[in-house]
Amino acid sequence: xxxxxxxxxxxxxxxxxxxxxxxxxxxxxxxxxxxxxxxxxxxxxxxxxxxxxxxxxxxxxxxxxxxxxxxxxxxxxxxxxxxxxxxxxxxxxxxxxxxxxxxxxxxxxxxxxxxxxxxxxxxxxxxxxxxxxxxxxxxxxxxxxxxxxxxxxxxxxxxxxxxxxxxxxxxxxxxxxxxxxxxxxxxxxxxxxxxxxxxxxxxxxxxxxxxxxxxxxxxxxxxxxxxxxxxxxxxxxxxxxxxxxxxxxxxxxxxxxxxxxxxxxxxxxxxxxxxxxxxxxxxxxxxxxxxxxxxxxxxxxxxxxxxxxxxxxxxxxxxxxxxxxxxxxxxxxxxxxxxxxxxxxxxxxxxxxxxxxxxxxxxxxxxxxxxxxxxxxxxxxxxxxxxxxxxxxxxxxxxxxxxxxxxxxxxxxxxxxxxxxxxxxxxxxx
Amino acid sequence: xxxxxxxxxxxxxxxxxxxxxxxxxxxxxxxxxxxxxxxxxxxxxxxxxxxxxxxxxxxxxxxxxxxxxxxxxxxxxxxxxxxxxxxxxxxxxxxxxxxxxxxxxxxxxxxxxxxxxxxxxxxxxxxxxxxxxxxxxxxxxxxxxxxxxxxxxxxxxxxxxxxxxxx
Numbered sequence: 001x002x003x004x005x006x007x008x009x010x011x012x013x014x015x016x017x018x019x020x021x022x023x024x025x026x027x028x029x030x031x032x033x034x035x036x037x038x039x040x041x042x043x044x045x046x047x048x049x050x051x052x053x054x055x056x057x058x059x060x061x062x063x064x065x066x067x068x069x070x071x072x073x074x075x076x077x078x079x080x081x082x083x084x085x086x087x088x089x090x091x092x093x094x095x096x097x098x099x100x101x102x103x104x105x106x107x108x109x110x111x112x113x114x115x116x117x118x119x120x121x122x123x124x125x126x127x128x129x130x131x132x133x134x135x136x137x138x139x140x141x142x143x144x145x146x147x148x149x150x151x152x153x154x155x156x157x158x159x160x161x162x163x164x165x166x167x168x169x170x171x172x173x174x175x176x177x178x179x180x181x182x183x184x185x186x187x188x189x190x191x192x193x194x195x196x197x198x199x200x201x202x203x204x205x206x207x208x209x210x211x212x213x214x215x216x217x218x219x220x221x222x223x224x225x226x227x228x229x230x231x232x233x234x235x236x237x238x239x240x241x242x243x244x245x246x247x248x249x250x251x252x253x254x255x256x257x258x259x260x261x262x263x264x265x266x267x268x269x270x271x272x273x274x275x276x277x278x279x280x281x282x283x284x285x286x287x288x289x290x291x292x293x294x295x296x297x298x299x300x301x302x303x304x305x306x307x308x309x310x311x312x313x314x315x316x317x318x319x320x321x322x323x324x325x326x327x328x329x330x331x332x333x334x335x336x337x338x339x340x341x342x343x344x345x346x347x348x349x350x351x352x353x354x355x356x357x358x359x360x361x362x363x364x365x366x367x368x369x370x371x372x373x374x375x376x377x378x379x380x381x382x383x384x385x386x387x388x389x390x391x392x393x394x395x396x397x398x399x400x401x402x403x404x405x406x407x408x409x410x411x412x413x414x415x416x417x418x419x420x421x422x423x424x425x426x427x428x429x430x
Numbered sequence: 431x432x433x434x435x436x437x438x439x440x441x442x443x444x445x446x447x448x449x450x451x452x453x454x455x456x457x458x459x460x461x462x463x464x465x466x467x468x469x470x471x472x473x474x475x476x477x478x479x480x481x482x483x484x485x486x487x488x489x490x491x492x493x494x495x496x497x498x499x500x501x502x503x504x505x506x507x508x509x510x511x512x513x514x515x516x517x518x519x520x521x522x523x524x525x526x527x528x529x530x531x532x533x534x535x536x537x538x539x540x541x542x543x544x545x546x547x548x549x550x551x552x553x554x555x556x557x558x559x560x561x562x563x564x565x566x567x568x569x570x571x572x573x574x575x576x577x578x579x580x581x582x583x584x585x586x587x588x589x590x591x592x593x594x595x596x597x
Binding site for chain 2 (some may be wrong): 335
């Protein structure tokens with residue numbers, strides 16, 4: 001137990017040295033392993049973990065979903081989504097911000113990353129909001145918050161990682177995310193309504209559109225619907241493994257990009273390299289975390305934690321609330337992927353021993369991860385938005401996000417209180 | 431990347447173009463392979479032989495080819511929260527320390543994967559279906575890690591890249 005805490009402390013020191021996190025985790029994991037067993041075993045574990053993680057079939061789903069998201073962005077499906085949402089909601093007060101949220105939700109259905117969703121929708125949704133005189137706080141806030149839906153509505157890279165760590169079925173996790181994703185979208189719409197109620201100037205109404213124009217705009221989103229139906233339908237119906245679903249999704253997105261905008265060789269190469277970079281970045285963290293976990297398991301910390309919880313006399317629900325509290329605090333200071341990789345292996349045996357469903361817990365983990373993406377001081381989505389909208393000050397974005405963070409807390413409470421929201425759809429799959 | 435001088439840019443560009451093309455090709459093949467396998471299986475009743483292990487090999491190639499590229503652009507997730515408050519001299523010290531430790535750690539990893547390659551070679555390990563030799567895979571990982579060490583050493587002699595959050 002003491003060794004584990006020393007390991008975490010050493011990891012933090014190295015991380016603040018500005019060593020990339022994956023190396024910090026790997027170094028501490030290897031040295032810790034050597035201390036617990038011996039140097040020879042540690043070195044052989046190091047080679048084993050790196051090789052096996054790099055060549056794992058289950059993990060090949062990650063580059064394919066990342067590629068699908070990037071190709072979809074090039075196919076300009078994001079603009080059509082926004083136009084359709086705008087046609088229906090734009091005339092309302094705050095309607096453009098609502099359209100942003102709904103378009104983000106739609107984009108999330110074909111993209112597994114929150115950061116990509118925020119970056120893509122930022123480019124599409126910000127200019128019209130600026131044109132109609134939206135306040136920057138609401139405009140940027142709705143994009144940053146809407147972007148977080150990327151990892152809740154399937155496909156989701158974070159769910160894949162969670163599924164692999166806890167040996168849960170990825171298709172079921174994806175199915176579990178659909179209704180919570182819709183609940184999240186509704187909560188965010190509530191946050192927009194609240195914002196414009198308090199400050200009607202924050203979001204003036206846009207133009208009213210006829211039903212003919214609305215239906216026309218809606219008919220343009222068939223590409224998104226088709227891709228989502230293909231990938232999720234295949235996974236849900238058990239036709240594909242997740243890797244195959246992701247491959248088909250990427251292939252479909254490739255065809256769309258090709259047909260829509262005459263994908264040039266250069267752009268194709270850029271998209272591929274960008275996807276490979278993101279993949280390598282994530283795998284580096286995965287490898288580091290796997291090495292760190294091998295050390296952590298040796299220290300007996302996961303079991304010690306389980307015993308400690310069992311002896312503490314806390315009610316199971318209090319344990320869940322405490323774990324979520326830990327996540328909310330950690331989410332403020334740690335990057336989301338590393339947070340999940342470091343904590344899920346510690347927490348899930350506890351949660352499982354208390355008799356909770358790990359699919360449900362996975363949805364909770366995704367939910368707190370979403371919150372971590374928009375909470376100060378290092379909400380990652382906020383910084384991504386700064387790259388897209390450099391003129392909007394950080395402070396303004398965080399202020400605009402407050403109602404959305406409140407909406408997230410409400411949603412988290414709903415998902416904790418009603419497990420059926422997460423578990424109904426996966427229960428149909430068995 | 432405009433901060434770089436021409437000589438440095440030569441190294442960066444060569445690496446990015448050469449390795450970038452290989453990486454792009456490998457990932458594209460991974461996509462085509464998965465699609466061909468699914469389409470072949472469901473429509474022509476003929477899956478690609480060894481698709482499972484080819485997927486694994488292409489995944490490994492994607493990751494390890496992209497690793498030097500990610501490292502070169504300093505895209506690895508790093509705690510740069512405090513960069514806004516760190517004075518220049520301290521940032522420089524951090525940078526030199528992080529690059530040195532990083533290069534050392536990556537060198538150990540390079541060595542371990544080479545050893546793994548040796549083990550595979552002696553045991554004559556191959557994949558299950560296509561009987562592809564596994565030793566070159568581990569050797570390849572090792573070589574690309576060695577290239578990553580070179581990249582980190584190049585970065586060591588450059589000015590630290592202060593985090594402009596979100597770029």
